[in-house]
Amino acid sequence: MSDLCYVTRDPIDGAALLAGCVSASDGAALLFLGVVRDHNDGRPVGHLDYDAYAVMAERVLGEIVAEASSRWRVGRMAVVHRIGRLGVGEPSVAIAVASPHRAEAYEASRYVIEELKKRAPIWKREGYVDGEERWLGEETPGAR
Amino acid sequence: MSDLCYVTRDPIDGAALLAGCVSASDGAALLFLGVVRDHNDGRPVGHLDYDAYAVMAERVLGEIVAEASSRWRVGRMAVVHRIGRLGVGEPSVAIAVASPHRAEAYEASRYVIEELKKRAPIWKREGYVDGEERWLGEETPGAR
Amino acid sequence: FASYREIAGADELRVELPAGAVAADLVARLRERGESWARLPPSPALAVNLEYAALATPLREGDEVAFIPPVSGG
Amino acid sequence: FASYREIAGADELRVELPAGAVAADLVARLRERGESWARLPPSPALAVNLEYAALATPLREGDEVAFIPPVSGG
Numbered sequence: 001m002s003d004l005c006y007v008t009r010d011p012i013d014g015a016a017l018l019a020g021c022v023s024a025s026d027g028a029a030l031l032f033l034g035v036v037r038d039h040n041d042g043r044p045v046g047h048l049d050y051d052a053y054a055v056m057a058e059r060v061l062g063e064i065v066a067e068a069s070s071r072w073r074v075g076r077m078a079v080v081h082r083i084g085r086l087g088v089g090e091p092s093v094a095i096a097v098a099s100p101h102r103a104e105a106y107e108a109s110r111y112v113i114e115e116l117k118k119r120a121p122i123w124k125r126e127g128y129v130d131g132e133e134r135w136l137g138e139e140t141p142g143a144r
Numbered sequence: 145m146s147d148l149c150y151v152t153r154d155p156i157d158g159a160a161l162l163a164g165c166v167s168a169s170d171g172a173a174l175l176f177l178g179v180v181r182d183h184n185d186g187r188p189v190g191h192l193d194y195d196a197y198a199v200m201a202e203r204v205l206g207e208i209v210a211e212a213s214s215r216w217r218v219g220r221m222a223v224v225h226r227i228g229r230l231g232v233g234e235p236s237v238a239i240a241v242a243s244p245h246r247a248e249a250y251e252a253s254r255y256v257i258e259e260l261k262k263r264a265p266i267w268k269r270e271g272y273v274d275g276e277e278r279w280l281g282e283e284t285p286g287a288r
Numbered sequence: 289f290a291s292y293r294e295i296a297g298a299d300e301l302r303v304e305l306p307a308g309a310v311a312a313d314l315v316a317r318l319r320e321r322g323e324s325w326a327r328l329p330p331s332p333a334l335a336v337n338l339e340y341a342a343l344a345t346p347l348r349e350g351d352e353v354a355f356i357p358p359v360s361g362g
Numbered sequence: 363f364a365s366y367r368e369i370a371g372a373d374e375l376r377v378e379l380p381a382g383a384v385a386a387d388l389v390a391r392l393r394e395r396g397e398s399w400a401r402l403p404p405s406p407a408l409a410v411n412l413e414y415a416a417l418a419t420p421l422r423e424g425d426e427v428a429f430i431p432p433v434s435g436g
Contacts, residue, residue: 015159018175024182024232031162031175034436037244038168052435053363053428056412081435088168093436100181106254113246113436121409121428122435123364135365137432142407142414178362196361197289197354200338225361237362257362265335265354266361267290279291281358286333286340 003069004078005061007054007122012080014094021076021098028102030109034093036086044129050083050092053121057081064115068108074099079112081122092124147213148222149205151198151266156224158238165220165242172246174253178237180230188273194227194236197265201225208259212252218243223256225266236268290357292332295324305347311336312343314353328355364431366406369398379421385410386417388427402429 004020018031036048061079068077075098082092095112099105116122118139125135148164162175180192205223212221219242226236239256243249260266262283269279293299305313311334318325333356336345340356347353367373379387385408392399407430410419414430421427 014162014175018158018177022177022179022233027179027181029177029179029235031158031177032246032249033162033166033173033175034246035166035171035173035242037171050435051364053409053430056409056428057435059412089166091173098179102176102178102257105176106250110250117433117436119414119433120435121363121430121433123431124434125364135431136434137365138434140407140432141430142416194361195290197335197356200335200354201361203338261359261362263340263359264361265289265356265359267357268360269290279357280360281291282360284333284358285356286342 003062003065003076004080005058005065007052007057007081007083009082009084012082012091012094014091014096017078017080017094018096018098021078021096023075023098025100026075026098027100028105029096029098030102030105032095032109032113033091034113036088036090036092038088040126043126045088045126046129047088047127048086048092049125049127049133050081050086051123051125052081052083054083057120057122060120061116064112064119067115068111071111072099072104072108073101074104074108077108077112079116081116081120083122147206147209147220148224149202149209151196151201151225151227153226153228156226156235156238158235158240161222161224161238162240162242165222165240167219167242169244170219170242171244172249173240173242174246174249176239176253176257177235178257180232180234180236182232184270189232189270190273191232191271192230192236193269193271193277194225194230195267195269196225196227198227201264201266204264205260208256208263211259212255215255216243216248216252217245218248218252221252221256223260225260225264227266289354292328292355292357295327297324309347310343311341311345311347311353314347315343332356333358363428366402366429366431369401371398383421384417385415385419385421385427388421389417406430407432
């Protein structure tokens with residue numbers, strides 16, 4: 001049972017990730033995709049550029065997944081975050097969880113995305129349709 | 145925005161369902177799959193046969209999805225339940241939800257699977273590895 | 289459906305009921321037939337014309353009544 | 363990373379610090395350089411050797427310190 005956590009410049013194949021998590025003892029499988037939207041705070045968005053402190057991000061994602069696995073009875077999990085330039089409709093992040101029972105899959109999936117947004121050293125820069133660009137900083141992470 | 149709810153004998157393609165739900169204003173997409181497990185209550189399971197009162201089931205699924213859509217701000221949703229004989233690892237049900245923000249996708253998805261299990265006129269018969277078969281009846285539905 | 293199919297030995301059947309009958313009367317009438325019908329619960333969950341309905345629901349000519357065993361979808 | 367890259371004008375740099383220095387000393391030393399470094403917050407979130415760390419964390423020869431702007435992944 002090895003969980004998969006990585007940062008990549010390649011497009012994310014959520015279905016393949018999910019399939020890779022499901023084993024014969026699992027009764028539930030849940031795939032979350034974060035997708036680039038065409039607007040934010042009322043401004044039209046044309047693309048997003050994601051940057052990451054990749055080696056640390058993979059380590060933090062691994063810690064988050066380990067926390068989820070110790071907290072809920074789940075099977076295999078996979079978390080992938082994409083970096084580079086993404087267009088509207090493209091997945092920026094995928095979280096796949098398989099588990100014997102559904103409740104744990106929902107809990108673990110939700111935990112991973114919430115913690116990822118708080119702690120993973122990853123940043124998005126919005127490219128607006130009018131040509132302006134801006135780094136977003138939503139959560140201040142830190143020693144815990 | 146038309147939601148999709150149906151019962152089918154064909155294998156379920158969860159990724160296609162999810163992709164069909166996502167539009168440019170969505171920032172989150174969630175796919176739940178119920179999968180046939182290799183055991184239940186400690187007994188090894190070889191396959192499941194699903195039966196449904198299909199026309200009513202589709203109607204009930206449509207009602208459940210409409211309830212979720214009115215309760216949470218979500219985009220398009222799709223619910224598909226398979227009937228007939230399924231082997232271990234095959235998806236029996238898929239619930240796809242796209243939404244502008246992630247919290248609503250989780251809430252709506254969870255609501256649909258819980259209500260489906262309570263209200264949809266669908267039944268599973270477990271085929272154990274030892275050859276015995278048994279209809280399961282978990283939830284007594286009724287007029288509300 | 290499911291376990292109830294084995295009670296009825298059929299998917300559908302037509303039953304004549306007096307005017308003013310309710311769903312509970314149909315249940316009682318079927319259970320009187322004895323044999324496997326005795327295994328139909330006295331107060332089964334049921335649907336009339338594709339909607340869950342109470343036992344007190346009045347029935348009319350042409351209504352489709354379905355007895356719904358405990359469900360186990362998902 | 364992100365907005366801090368524009369402050370430093372580089373991804374990485376080497377800084378010599380006296381023995382016994384802590385992460386806060388590094389922040390102070392860099393901010394003294396003035397110009398764009400003045401935009402580095404006095405108490406930035408930081409990581410030492412790939413782990414989030416407090417400003418009071420002692421630094422040793424070869425430690426990799428990263429200043430982490432507010433994150434926005436997902």
